[in-house]
Amino acid sequence: MNTGQPNTKRIALNLSAVLVRWLLGAAFLYTGLSKALHPVDFLKLLRQYDLVQSYWLLNSIAAALPWFEIFCGLLLLAGIAVRGAALTLTAMLVPFTVLVFHRALAIQSALGIAFCAVKFDCGCGTGVEFICHKLLENFLLILMLGWLLAGHGRQFSLRFDLIKSKSR
Amino acid sequence: MKDDSIRSQAPGRRSAAKYVLLDAALVVVIGAVFAFAANRVSPRGLALTRNYFPAGTGRLVSATPPAAGLHNAAGTNSLPVDPTQLLAAELKEKGLQLVDGTQAVQLFHDPRFKQNTVVFVDARDEQHYREGHIPGAYEFDPYRPEKYFDTVLPVCQAAEQIVVYCNGGDCDDSETAAILLRDVGIPGPKLLVYGGGITEWTTNGLPVEIGGRNSGDVRKPGK
Numbered sequence: 001m002n003t004g005q006p007n008t009k010r011i012a013l014n015l016s017a018v019l020v021r022w023l024l025g026a027a028f029l030y031t032g033l034s035k036a037l038h039p040v041d042f043l044k045l046l047r048q049y050d051l052v053q054s055y056w057l058l059n060s061i062a063a064a065l066p067w068f069e070i071f072c073g074l075l076l077l078a079g080i081a082v083r084g085a086a087l088t089l090t091a092m093l094v095p096f097t098v099l100v101f102h103r104a105l106a107i108q109s110a111l112g113i114a115f116c117a118v119k120f121d122c123g124c125g126t127g128v129e130f131i132c133h134k135l136l137e138n139f140l141l142i143l144m145l146g147w148l149l150a151g152h153g154r155q156f157s158l159r160f161d162l163i164k165s166k167s168r
Numbered sequence: 169m170k171d172d173s174i175r176s177q178a179p180g181r182r183s184a185a186k187y188v189l190l191d192a193a194l195v196v197v198i199g200a201v202f203a204f205a206a207n208r209v210s211p212r213g214l215a216l217t218r219n220y221f222p223a224g225t226g227r228l229v230s231a232t233p234p235a236a237g238l239h240n241a242a243g244t245n246s247l248p249v250d251p252t253q254l255l256a257a258e259l260k261e262k263g264l265q266l267v268d269g270t271q272a273v274q275l276f277h278d279p280r281f282k283q284n285t286v287v288f289v290d291a292r293d294e295q296h297y298r299e300g301h302i303p304g305a306y307e308f309d310p311y312r313p314e315k316y317f318d319t320v321l322p323v324c325q326a327a328e329q330i331v332v333y334c335n336g337g338d339c340d341d342s343e344t345a346a347i348l349l350r351d352v353g354i355p356g357p358k359l360l361v362y363g364g365g366i367t368e369w370t371t372n373g374l375p376v377e378i379g380g381r382n383s384g385d386v387r388k389p390g391k
Contacts, residue, residue, distance in 0.1 A: 036206070039214045040293070040311040047221060055219045060204075063214040067203035075195065084191025088199070091192075149188070162191045 017152035020144050025076030027141070028089065031125030032069030042066060045123030049099050065092075066125075076148070079157020086148040093145070097138040100124070104131040220311055222347045255363050263356035264346050267331065269372060272362045275331055276302065276374075287327045289320065291334040291345035292366070300376035302333070302369060303386050310345040317352070324354045336365025 035042040043062035075085040100122045107118045116132040154160045207213040256266040280286040288305035290297050297307045308316045334341035346359045370389040378385040
């Protein structure tokens with residue numbers, strides 16, 4: 001009598017994972033496009049982090065990052081190399097979130113205001129945002145990427161793993 | 169039994185992790201090739217070898233005090249210091265001079281403006297320029313200078329005073345443009361940076377010209 005229940009739960013879980021994959025894909029496509037369409041604005045925002053001293057390196061990061069996000073967003077939407085894309089995006093998002101956090105701390109200490117009252121355009125493609133909102137957003141993105149990395153969201157994917165394991 | 173099963177799964181997991189890493193490496197390589205190719209092809213793409221910021225590191229303070237408490241026009245928090253003094257000192261170090269709204273208006277009404285010996289240079293991008301600029305100002309996006317040098321350089325060489333402006337507030341494109349002009353041979357003392365920029369200009373109800381230079385479509389803000 002209860003045999004259908006685990007099945008329904010599994011289907012719901014699988015569909016949720018697919019929705020998360022599409023949501024992430026759309027999010028990275030959107031943020032990537034908003035930067036790629038205004039690369040100079042993105043370059044100016046990137047400069048505020050004092051990441052690198054060499055201008056050609058800064059230019060290269062500002063030129064490539066938006067298109068790289070678009071590429072990864074498309075992979076997630078189509079379901080190609082999902083775990084590889086999720087791992088790459090996580091590897092980009094975690095250090096970038098740390099940078100944003102440090103920048104917010106610097107602004108907070110300069111202004112002497114509450115941490116969550118700090119707002120600035122972090123160059124994330126979403127405009128000026130309150131820092132606590134931004135950090136929460138990034139934390140959720142990292143959690144969702146982690147879910148895909150664990151192998152969820154296989155349904156409706158063109159080629160979930162680019163290089164297939166022999167054991168499978 | 170359970171321990172044995174966990175142990176037997178471990179090599180499988182390691183192998184799966186290896187494949188994920190290989191996938192990620194492929195994504196990075198193909199993605200990087202795609203990204204640089206797309207930047208190259210895009211009409212808005214960045215030139216990798218150009219120094220877009222000849223003025224050095226960015227400015228953290230606004231040229232005009234924020235209108236409402238903590239926040240400036242861009243919505244970002246501002247520093248509780250006198251930004252005008254800081255900016256004036258910063259510009260002085262670079263051999264440039266800051267002008268305020270009153271001086272900018274005086275220069276705009278100066279008879280030399282009509283003779284093109286006082287010129288205004290708009291250092292914003294094309295879209296913002298066309299949405300409204302100080303009447304008669306020359307368009308000069310410092311991030312696409314090659315597009316404008318042919319028009320702007322002869323004018324600046326002939327001018328006695330050049331007022332460069334951008335949005336005002338946190339915007340330092342006017343400074344970038346002024347330094348770029350200085351570096352191509354326009355004498356520094358001729359270059360005046362209008363810190364309040366178009367935001368202050370329109371806030372003071374001064375006219376703006378829509379479209380191209382001398383389009384004739386001059387309007388008061390909000391009309």
